[in-house]
Amino acid sequence: MSAFPVTRHSMMAAIRSDRDDVRRSAFEALVTAYWKPVFKYVRLKWHASPDDAADLTQGFFLRAFEKDFFASFDPAKARFRTYLRTCLDGFVANTRKADARLKRGGGVTLVRLDFDEAERELRYQAANAIHDFDAYFHREWLRGLFAAAAARLREACEARGRAERFTLFESYDLAGEETARPTYAELARRHNLSSIDVTNELAAARREFRRFVLEALREQCATDEEFDAELRGLTG
Amino acid sequence: MIPEPAIDRLTAMFRTPDLTGTRYEIISTLGRGGMGVVYLARDTALDREVALKIFDRPPGEANEARIIARLEHPGIVPVHDLGELPDGRLFYAMKRVRGDRLDRWMAAGRDITERLAVFLRVCEAVAFAHAHGVVHRDLKPENVMVGEFGEVLVLDWGVAATDATADCGMRIAEPGLVVGTPEYMAPEQARGDAVVDLRADVFALGAMLADITRGVAPLVAVARKAQAEDAAHRYQSVPALAVEVNRYLAGLAVEAHREPFADRIARVVRRNRVAIALVLTYLLVRVLLIWLFRV
Numbered sequence: 001m002s003a004f005p006v007t008r009h010s011m012m013a014a015i016r017s018d019r020d021d022v023r024r025s026a027f028e029a030l031v032t033a034y035w036k037p038v039f040k041y042v043r044l045k046w047h048a049s050p051d052d053a054a055d056l057t058q059g060f061f062l063r064a065f066e067k068d069f070f071a072s073f074d075p076a077k078a079r080f081r082t083y084l085r086t087c088l089d090g091f092v093a094n095t096r097k098a099d100a101r102l103k104r105g106g107g108v109t110l111v112r113l114d115f116d117e118a119e120r121e122l123r124y125q126a127a128n129a130i131h132d133f134d135a136y137f138h139r140e141w142l143r144g145l146f147a148a149a150a151a152r153l154r155e156a157c158e159a160r161g162r163a164e165r166f167t168l169f170e171s172y173d174l175a176g177e178e179t180a181r182p183t184y185a186e187l188a189r190r191h192n193l194s195s196i197d198v199t200n201e202l203a204a205a206r207r208e209f210r211r212f213v214l215e216a217l218r219e220q221c222a223t224d225e226e227f228d229a230e231l232r233g234l235t236g
Numbered sequence: 237m238i239p240e241p242a243i244d245r246l247t248a249m250f251r252t253p254d255l256t257g258t259r260y261e262i263i264s265t266l267g268r269g270g271m272g273v274v275y276l277a278r279d280t281a282l283d284r285e286v287a288l289k290i291f292d293r294p295p296g297e298a299n300e301a302r303i304i305a306r307l308e309h310p311g312i313v314p315v316h317d318l319g320e321l322p323d324g325r326l327f328y329a330m331k332r333v334r335g336d337r338l339d340r341w342m343a344a345g346r347d348i349t350e351r352l353a354v355f356l357r358v359c360e361a362v363a364f365a366h367a368h369g370v371v372h373r374d375l376k377p378e379n380v381m382v383g384e385f386g387e388v389l390v391l392d393w394g395v396a397a398t399d400a401t402a403d404c405g406m407r408i409a410e411p412g413l414v415v416g417t418p419e420y421m422a423p424e425q426a427r428g429d430a431v432v433d434l435r436a437d438v439f440a441l442g443a444m445l446a447d448i449t450r451g452v453a454p455l456v457a458v459a460r461k462a463q464a465e466d467a468a469h470r471y472q473s474v475p476a477l478a479v480e481v482n483r484y485l486a487g488l489a490v491e492a493h494r495e496p497f498a499d500r501i502a503r504v505v506r507r508n509r510v511a512i513a514l515v516l517t518y519l520l521v522r523v524l525l526i527w528l529f530r531v
Binding site: 121124139142143146147150173174175176177178203206207209210211213228231232234 | 237238239240241242243245246247249250251254256268292322324
């Protein structure tokens with residue numbers, strides 16, 4: 001089986017759909033992929049309090065949905081991430097200028113956003129060491145992309161009765177500091193497997209993980225060219 | 237939340253291909269070409285270094301390796317092996333070429349004759365590919381290697397296209413698909429026209445010639461003709477372009493350049509200087525003898 005993702009209907013294409021239901025669900029997928037980087041970016045770059053950042057994040061996506069911000073994105077001119085961040089900066093600047101604090105959620109909720117979780121994540125990060133907000137936004141987007149792929153991997157492993165494969169991957173590849181990372185031998189003991197089994201399971205998990213990353217990336221890109229550019233960024 | 241070290245680890249996982257089950261070990265990254273990354277690798281079976289190209293996307297990209305494999309020519313880097321990584325991406329191993337990219341090689345102050353000799357070798361390789369129904373579509377100095385022993389190799393056939401009917405009239409049609417590098421890209425290629433044929437490579441070679449021969453009027457004219465906006469006004473094949481460059485090197489007039497009379501005289505004198513010197517010497521001696529024996 002090819003590890004290359006089957007082209008799904010791109011969320012960027014669906015966002016331009018005439019059908020409200022298609023457009024809405026594409027928009028929800030987009031919010032899911034980007035809300036955390038947006039929230040953290042607003043917190044750090046715009047020095048917003050957690051409540052303000054949450055309001056601004058909700059407000060930004062609601063305004064984008066109402067005004068169809070993203071439908072006018074032209075992939076030939078910039079990456080979507082850059083476009084989104086430009087829109088976001090404009091939105092925050094204008095909102096602050098008008099001193100128009102938005103009511104949280106504006107009465108409409110697109111996707112449930114767990115701002116407390118994002119705030120907890122932010123506490124783990126060395127926020128005051130951030131000087132390059134472009135790089136920071138990219139890194140947070142990448143974190144979201146990997147998290148989405150890991151969630152898909154977990155789901156796929158569980159659906160096939162191979163939950164252990166994901167557990168191994170999580171323990172070894174998603175671990176924090178190197179010192180907290182178990183060795184293959186430790187994993188083998190812990191799961192009552194041979195070291196070769198651990199090696200094979202991890203190799204299979206990584207193959208699938210790669211496929212899910214590419215799949216998620218493909219969904220976020222409007223064109224093949226944008227996908228290629230993102231892929232080049234990822235593969236170096 | 238995915239922790240920071242895991243992001244680095246996962247990114248590295250993407251950047252370093254998993255070569256488990258293959259006979260290759262990565263040594264370092266050589267660079268990025270069309271559609272993939274080229275690594276310097278060790279072939280553990282034969283204990284030699286190779287250049288390993290790994291494609292970003294798996295399906296269909298064996299195309300490049302198969303194209304090169306069928307082009308056995310000293311100017312085209314040979315393919316040793318083709319395979320698939322555990323993650324499904326395709327790779328191929330090719331000869332590792334030691335040397336310099338043409339743009340860097342030229343920057344080292346080469347004279348025009350040396351540069352044109354390399355250019356003609358590129359023309360030979362490209363003409364050979366055309367004769368086998370392959371259009372490179374991304375010719376530029378960065379895709380030409382000049383080896384340590386003067387060998388010239390055309391690289392990166394990642395966006396090359398083939399046509400089953402391999403003749404000079406072949407047409408490579410992929411409407412809307414734009415591939416190549418803007419400075420060297422023929423207008424029809426940049427527009428994504430349905431008809432892009434070997435004359436797109438003639439255009440790119442014209443752009444390379446313009447880089448090579450700045451200020452040499454006859455060659456500037458040749459380069460200009462090769463880069464004509466309308467493909468019908470270009471040289472219709474690479475050998476036709478090469479003939480013009482060879483004519484220049486032989487001191488003959490080139491078709492693309494209307495020479496001023498004084499330049500023509502100067503060129504004829506340069507080309508025939510030995511004969512002219514002999515005739516002049518003969519005449520001088522005759523005049524001298526007539527003068528000496530005038531009584």
